[in-house]
Amino acid sequence: MNPVLSHTPSTSLIRREVAGLPRYDPGADPDEVAALSGSGRVIKLSNNENPFGVSPAVSEAVRKALADGVSRYPDPAGRRLAEAIGRSLDVPADRVVLGNGSENILELLCRAVLDLGDLVVTQAPGFSLHETFPRIMGARVHKVPATAEFGFDADAWRDALAASPKLVFLANPCNPTGAMLDADELEQVVAALPESALLVLDEAYGEFARSRPGYPDGLEALRGLDRPWIVLRTFSKAYGLAGVRVGYGIASDETLIQALDRVRTPYNVNHPAQEAAIAALGDHAHLADTVRRTALEIARVTDRLSEAGLSVVPSSTNFLFIDTGHPADHVARELHRAGVIVKAWREPGYETYIRASLSTPGDNDVFVRCLTEICAKDKP
Structure with missing residues (x-):
């Protein structure tokens, strides 16, 4: 038996919110x-x-980043990448937050916003982490079911939002169904949101849907809206950077970005990943x-x-x-x-x-x- 390892379980130390999680x-x-x-x-x-x-430009960017050496920490703010995203989307760089994948930002949002007992509304069927991260914080989660044809149930969403959630996770397109909300359906959700709720629009698969008839670009739909919101996107899917983990969010206000910065791990996106994302973003x-x-x-x-x-x-x-x-x-x-x-x-x-x-x-x-x-x- 290895004397360094203990056989005494740590059951009593684990928070009950965590112990019951899958x-x-x-x-x-x-x-x-x-x-x-x-x-x-x-x-x-x-x-x-x-x-x-990936784009050949990505391979070259990663090769160069590794050749430059990895003994130094990356830029903690990812300024060059945030500025590139800002130029691409016509948003200020200080409204961009970077994450180790977009689910990293989901976790940061829950850590920054949720108190014990707060209500979160999301979709069913849906992405498991839209439920898991709130539960870690001791929040309650209500899942709004799709229609029998996996469409948008306006009445069910209206009822769920009337219960005053603090966070609303909405994936468009939806994971796992692949179905998308059209502009009118997204507008119905926005119109029914309580003033105190933060809308988190998860567009991890948005690049695949953006050319399809009726798909609303979430950033354009929410831009200028006088309420808190954040749009999440990732380089893991359409850009092919799943192995280096880069996601980002565009937020309604700098206060939300600053809150996320307070709870995130320093240097959460490594240097080769930042360079890969800049290159990917440029290869249309x-x-x-x-x-x-x-x-x-x-x-x-x-x-x-x-x-x-x-x-x-x-x-x-x-x-x-x-x-x-x-x-x-x-x-x-x-x-x-x-x-x-x-x-x-x-x-x-x-x-x-x-x-x-x-x-x-x-x-x-x-x-x-x-x-x-x-x-x-x-x-x-």
């Missing part, structure tokens, strides 16, 4: 799936990553090509799965929410045997759904074939 589920481990399938190659569709790679052609190729695959795979009799939520993102008609955990395990990783959805009411991000056409064809075979085999 651990974040990133999806199955690729090495374990490779061993299970006996295949040297795994198709990973569980994390909504970009299969088309690469982003447009990624969005175009993704939309083509979303349409093609949706058609093929629908033809096979599976129910697929229309998606404006890089992933699909699919009703398999079977327990999602079972379907996911069977896909693991074929070397394919998806996210089995365990949120109550959606236990037959999987979320699958799309990859290259060849990988997507393997996924469609395996999924349809599994679902057909398991029909009663």
